[in-house]
Amino acid sequence: MTAYEDIYAGSTETTEGKVFTVSGRDWDDIADGLDSDGFDERVIVNMGPQHPSTHGVLRLILEIEGETVKEARCGIGYLHTGIEKNIEYRSWVQGTTFVTRMDYLSPFFNEATYCLGVEKLLDIEDQIPEKATVMRVLLMELNRISSHLVCIATGGMEIGALTVMTIGFRERELVLDLFELITGLRMNHSFIRPGGVAQDLPDGALDEIRDFITLMKKRLPEYAALCNANPIFKARLVDVGHLELEGCLALGLSGPPLRAAGYPWDLRKTQPYCGYEDYDFDVQTWDTMDAYGRFRVRLNEMWESLRIVEQAVERLAGLEGAPVMVADKKIAWPSQLSIGSDGLGNSAEHIRHIMGESMEALIHHFKLVTEGFRVPPGQAYVPIESPRGELGAHIVSDGGTRPFRVHYRDPSFTNLQATSVMSEGGQIADVIVAIASMDPVMGGVDR
Amino acid sequence: MSDEDKTTGPDQGKGKVPASTDPEVQAVGARTGMFGVRGTGDTSGYGGLVAPIVYPVPTQRPFGGWYDDVADALATVVDLGRVVIHRGEITFHVRREDLVATAQHLRDDPRLRFEFCSGVSGVNYPDDTGAELHAVYHLLSMTHNRRIRVEVSVPDNDPHLPSIVAIYPTNDWHERETYDMFGIIFDGHPALARILMPDDWPGHPQRKDYPLGGIPVEYKGGTIAPPDQRRSYN
Numbered sequence: 001m002t003a004y005e006d007i008y009a010g011s012t013e014t015t016e017g018k019v020f021t022v023s024g025r026d027w028d029d030i031a032d033g034l035d036s037d038g039f040d041e042r043v044i045v046n047m048g049p050q051h052p053s054t055h056g057v058l059r060l061i062l063e064i065e066g067e068t069v070k071e072a073r074c075g076i077g078y079l080h081t082g083i084e085k086n087i088e089y090r091s092w093v094q095g096t097t098f099v100t101r102m103d104y105l106s107p108f109f110n111e112a113t114y115c116l117g118v119e120k121l122l123d124i125e126d127q128i129p130e131k132a133t134v135m136r137v138l139l140m141e142l143n144r145i146s147s148h149l150v151c152i153a154t155g156g157m158e159i160g161a162l163t164v165m166t167i168g169f170r171e172r173e174l175v176l177d178l179f180e181l182i183t184g185l186r187m188n189h190s191f192i193r194p195g196g197v198a199q200d201l202p203d204g205a206l207d208e209i210r211d212f213i214t215l216m217k218k219r220l221p222e223y224a225a226l227c228n229a230n231p232i233f234k235a236r237l238v239d240v241g242h243l244e245l246e247g248c249l250a251l252g253l254s255g256p257p258l259r260a261a262g263y264p265w266d267l268r269k270t271q272p273y274c275g276y277e278d279y280d281f282d283v284q285t286w287d288t289m290d291a292y293g294r295f296r297v298r299l300n301e302m303w304e305s306l307r308i309v310e311q312a313v314e315r316l317a318g319l320e321g322a323p324v325m326v327a328d329k330k331i332a333w334p335s336q337l338s339i340g341s342d343g344l345g346n347s348a349e350h351i352r353h354i355m356g357e358s359m360e361a362l363i364h365h366f367k368l369v370t371e372g373f374r375v376p377p378g379q380a381y382v383p384i385e386s387p388r389g390e391l392g393a394h395i396v397s398d399g400g401t402r403p404f405r406v407h408y409r410d411p412s413f414t415n416l417q418a419t420s421v422m423s424e425g426g427q428i429a430d431v432i433v434a435i436a437s438m439d440p441v442m443g444g445v446d447r
Numbered sequence: 448m449s450d451e452d453k454t455t456g457p458d459q460g461k462g463k464v465p466a467s468t469d470p471e472v473q474a475v476g477a478r479t480g481m482f483g484v485r486g487t488g489d490t491s492g493y494g495g496l497v498a499p500i501v502y503p504v505p506t507q508r509p510f511g512g513w514y515d516d517v518a519d520a521l522a523t524v525v526d527l528g529r530v531v532i533h534r535g536e537i538t539f540h541v542r543r544e545d546l547v548a549t550a551q552h553l554r555d556d557p558r559l560r561f562e563f564c565s566g567v568s569g570v571n572y573p574d575d576t577g578a579e580l581h582a583v584y585h586l587l588s589m590t591h592n593r594r595i596r597v598e599v600s601v602p603d604n605d606p607h608l609p610s611i612v613a614i615y616p617t618n619d620w621h622e623r624e625t626y627d628m629f630g631i632i633f634d635g636h637p638a639l640a641r642i643l644m645p646d647d648w649p650g651h652p653q654r655k656d657y658p659l660g661g662i663p664v665e666y667k668g669g670t671i672a673p674p675d676q677r678r679s680y681n
Contacts, residue, residue: 085657251616252615252616263589370680377500379583381565399498399501413620417617
């Protein structure tokens with residue numbers, strides 16, 4: 001092979017010694033003749049920020065020797081969009097539109113923790129209608145299924161198990177169809193609002209969900225059959241990304257990584273919110289502390305979510321026509337919504353009422369939509385169990401119509417810190433598996 | 448007519464607080480007027496309104512329930528400052544020189560055992576003179592199933608806080624984020640660098656004096672100002 005000059009490659013003298021910038025070429029070509037002057041083949045590789053197996057725009061800086069990772073560091077911030085800053089310039093209700101876009105695989109959880117915090121500051125927690133709470137649980141558990149499906153699907157894709165990817169997205173599509181039916185949108189719903197939810201269930205939604213549950217009970221065993229005892233799958237996942245309980249707690253890890261270390265900590269059980277104490281379900285744990293254990297925890301959690309969804313559907317069947325928004329007209333969103341051909345929008349009937357029938361209704365609508373309600377000064381933190389762990393919004397109000405400060409403690413952000421611990425000393429190929437087992441979503445990491 | 452003219456009435460003025468005998472009640476600021484209009488544009492008659500901003504006042508003992516247990520255990524190592532219980536959440540206001548001892552004790556004392564830290568969140572109160580920047584830590588005791596909040600404040604001109612990464616390693620990135628967004632310098636942090644913003648970014652975006660940015664948008668002949676320059680309610 002003839003050597004040629006690469007204009008992007010070269011070498012520079014630094015305090016660390018001679019450093020080569022390499023993009024391609026044969027490694028032996030470059031390293032040839034370097035051994036003589038005590039040169040160590042320490043290579044620093046930038047993986048990402050645009051790499052198909054980094055779960056979004058994540059940059060990994062790996063220091064490698066051969067195939068062994070000596071040091072691993074994360075570079076984040078590529079998806080930072082200043083959501084927390086933007087919220088400070090919008091009304092309390094508009095805040096849901098922003099937070100739903102943080103962790104884009106679990107929008108209902110982002111909305112729920114925000115709304116629970118705002119409701120706590122408003123001191124209206126006891127006034128949230130039962131139907132709204134049950135609908136929140138229903139949507140969150142469906143969302144947990146869709147989020148875990150994406151985690152398992154992309155995790156499978158990254159180790160070359162493409163069938164896991166295709167069937168994972170096949171089922172996720174069914175969940176998104178349900179979301180579309182109920183909220184009008186497949187993602188970024190901003191459906192859970194302070195005081196309740198945006199609108200009632202459409203006709204036939206419960207039947208669709210029942211059909212989905214029946215189908216999922218047939219489909220979920222396929223994942224187990226495909227992966228659980230698959231020797232290649234196990235060879236890639238077992239003992240990879242090892243992290244015991246002490247490490248998890250020191251690094252603030254929560255969710256499936258913590259439960260895969262054998263600790264049954266699930267906020268739905270330990271610090272129930274949204275009435276989770278009234279549902280019958282079990283906390284899933286595993287004892288292997290590795291990527292395989294986290295996979296099994298997620299798989300089992302989907303069954304548990306299905307159980308909760310079943311119970312929520314039964315409750316909703318008995319709550320037909322019940323209110324879904326708090327009765328206090330000074331807080332409840334005045335507009336009545338309906339799903340049209342282009343998504344969720346104002347219902348024609350409501351527009352007729354405020355434009356043609358009642359001046360007071362128009363004033364009320366205008367005041368609440370443009371100015372919004374005021375939230376008493378104070379701060380609240382109501383964490384919930386998102387598919388990735390403890391998700392909480394620290395909400396500060398100064399008594400105004402806008403949030404004074406909203407900070408999200410996103411589990412992806414915290415869990416991603418474990419990258420170094422999990423992958424240093426292992427193989428490059430295992431870095432991918434270790435990160436995938438944390439299920440980081442960069443929208444939530446960078447916010 | 449200027450802003451000054453509206454607030455010179457006999458019973459109006461900055462710092463006006465509601466009638467209260469409690470010396471702890473103090474306003475950290477006030478909102479004036481309504482509809483966000485300044486100067487002569489306000490024809491609503493609400494321009495003279497002054498509404499003080501009063502945060503929840505410190506709670507006196509007994510706090511009730513396990514709150515007293517935590518406070519007692521904590522009081523053995525540090526002087527308890529203000530303790531606020533609001534909406535069922537307890538906040539311990541700690542002096543910055545006590546932060547490390549407090550965190551160490553919260554984690555290690557068997558009566559406390561706050562083994563899980565949910566990170567640090569910064570808040571900028573520009574009107575809270577001498578304590579403009581607050582760092583808020585949410586701690587969870589899985590052993591006792593309790594949750595508390597620890598709040599520390601530093602002045603804008605000396606934004607130094609001790610790092611508690613050695614006690615709660617999870618705070619590594621959280622402290623970097625708070626430094627990035629608020630400019631609070633965590634002394635003793637292993638590598639306090641920006642994390643979300645680019646390394647060479649000027650300023651700290653989440654501070655209240657940092658503009659949101661944005662450009663006017665023209666639509667069908669009308670121009671809409673960027674969100675932070677629009678007329679808004681206050």
